Amino acid sequence: MNVLVIGNGGREHAILLALKKSKRVEKLYCMKGNAGTAEIAENVDVDYMNAEAVKKFALEHPEIDYYVVAPDDPLAIGIVDELESVGKRCFGPRKNAAIIEASKAFSKNLMHKYGIPTAEARTFDDYDKALSYVREKGAPLVLKADGLALGKGVLICDTLKQAEEGLKEIMLDKSFGQAGNVVVIEEKMQGLKYNPGEEVSVLAFTDGKAIVPMITSCDHKRAGDGDEGLNTGGMGTFSPCPFWTEELEKEVLEKIMIPTMNAMNAEGRTFKGCLYFGLMRTDKGMKVVEYNSRFGDPETQVVLPMLKTDLLDIFEAVTDERLSDIKIEWESGACVCVVLASGGYPLSYAKGKEITVGDLGDAVLVHAGTALKDGKLVTNGGRVLGVVAKGKNLEEARLKAYNAAENVSWENMHYRKDIGIKYRKG
Ligand code: AMP
Ligand code: GLY
Numbered sequence: 001m002n003v004l005v006i007g008n009g010g011r012e013h014a015i016l017l018a019l020k021k022s023k024r025v026e027k028l029y030c031m032k033g034n035a036g037t038a039e040i041a042e043n044v045d046v047d048y049m050n051a052e053a054v055k056k057f058a059l060e061h062p063e064i065d066y067y068v069v070a071p072d073d074p075l076a077i078g079i080v081d082e083l084e085s086v087g088k089r090c091f092g093p094r095k096n097a098a099i100i101e102a103s104k105a106f107s108k109n110l111m112h113k114y115g116i117p118t119a120e121a122r123t124f125d126d127y128d129k130a131l132s133y134v135r136e137k138g139a140p141l142v143l144k145a146d147g148l149a150l151g152k153g154v155l156i157c158d159t160l161k162q163a164e165e166g167l168k169e170i171m172l173d174k175s176f177g178q179a180g181n182v183v184v185i186e187e188k189m190q191g192l193k194y195n196p197g198e199e200v201s202v203l204a205f206t207d208g209k210a211i212v213p214m215i216t217s218c219d220h221k222r223a224g225d226g227d228e229g230l231n232t233g234g235m236g237t238f239s240p241c242p243f244w245t246e247e248l249e250k251e252v253l254e255k256i257m258i259p260t261m262n263a264m265n266a267e268g269r270t271f272k273g274c275l276y277f278g279l280m281r282t283d284k285g286m287k288v289v290e291y292n293s294r295f296g297d298p299e300t301q302v303v304l305p306m307l308k309t310d311l312l313d314i315f316e317a318v319t320d321e322r323l324s325d326i327k328i329e330w331e332s333g334a335c336v337c338v339v340l341a342s343g344g345y346p347l348s349y350a351k352g353k354e355i356t357v358g359d360l361g362d363a364v365l366v367h368a369g370t371a372l373k374d375g376k377l378v379t380n381g382g383r384v385l386g387v388v389a390k391g392k393n394l395e396e397a398r399l400k401a402y403n404a405a406e407n408v409s410w411e412n413m414h415y416r417k418d419i420g421i422k423y424r425k426g
Pocket of ligand 1: 119142154186187188199221278289290
């Protein structure tokens with residue numbers, strides 16, 4: 001089969017690397033891709049946020065059998081629906097199901113309506129009413145812009161002043177654009193051991209009939225060591241999550257995953273694809289922090305390398321609604337991804353810096369913001385590369401990833417030195 005993956009980042013490169021292992025894949029394509037995807041796939045220069053352009057491309061390329069829509073933005077505007085309308089088979093939820101990520105107000109209402117454990121919350125589209133509620137509740141509070149905001153539309157407010165300022169920023173100043181027309185105001189959940197809490201990302205395949213969790217992973221969202229500094233798209237991940245147990249998996253399946261799948265079916269919004277559960281372990285059990293309608297980035301970079309089963313077989317089983325027929329197997333051991341970022345990220349940073357790559361051992365470079373310029377590998381984004389290494393345990397995987405990271409460089413490159421350490425002793 002010829003398969004096209006939509007997206008430009010590390011997640012998409014990781015999906016392509018996993019698909020490349022499939023015996024049934026003949027040729028891979030990436031729309032639009034980066035320098036890493038170009039090594040294993042043909043990069044296609046089409047704007048995937050332009051539905052007409054994507055449909056035109058699909059009609060002109062009957063040789064491409066299957067499409068994987070990986071990022072949240074094209075899912076939210078219904079690129080899967082568009083591709084299906086011209087007879088293409090896809091992996092990814094339709095627009096009416098992708099709303100589970102695209103609107104936090106929708107997902108909050110869904111969880112409340114169906115009794116899925118999450119933080120208590122109220123939704124407002126009126127600034128004055130929202131402000132009265134904030135004052136009535138007092139700090140701490142969590143404010144969330146309703147729509148997609150590059151993972152940045154969440155403000156944790158520990159004082160009333162922060163909450164008042166945050167509300168103004170979201171609803172009046174529109175710092176997150178139209179995403180802030182509606183705001184969700186939540187209780188701040190307390191994690192069991194750490195502040196802001198023990199969090200775990202659990203991605204799951206679902207075809208609307210069955211839901212199968214993948215191995216777990218943990219993200220590091222802040223820019224600096226010790227979880228200091230600004231929020232980013234993710235500075236590194238590791239898998240599996242050290243506090244995960246069979247009992248937790250059972251609890252999450254019974255109380256969160258299956259109820260979510262059933263709730264989406266009951267709403268007439270069957271979700272088919274990868275459903276991402278951002279979870280927190282609290283003293284009242286596991287609770288949902290957020291849903292994403294897609295593979296996580298950089299979670300995918302540590303989850304898919306551990307997959308033993310053919311990824312294309314799983315994708316097609318989801319499309320054809322026969323996921324329960326497939327046995328999905330994982331390697332034991334651990335995997336770590338250290339993100340190498342441009343100096344300045346997540347604020348402003350330079351692009352076009354030449355990257356030198358030395359000995360990586362058996363670590364793998366997953367490309368995010370890279371490009372080729374005059375035949376040379378250069379930086380082309382904030383998060384540039386992920387150094388991914390597997391090991392028999394977390395410590396070995398970490399050492400391999402960091403040894404490799406030391407042999408990659410460009411002007412002002414920076415990375416966190418503590419990926420995977422937070423939980424080491426815990
Ligand atoms: P999100 O973009 O929804 O994943 O939120 C970003 C981060 O904010 C999460 O990973 C949590 O660490 C934190 N967070 C979000 N909602 C809450 C909440 N209700 N209570 C505590 N922390 C939260
Ligand atoms: N790593 C978090 C996300 O993909 O949203």
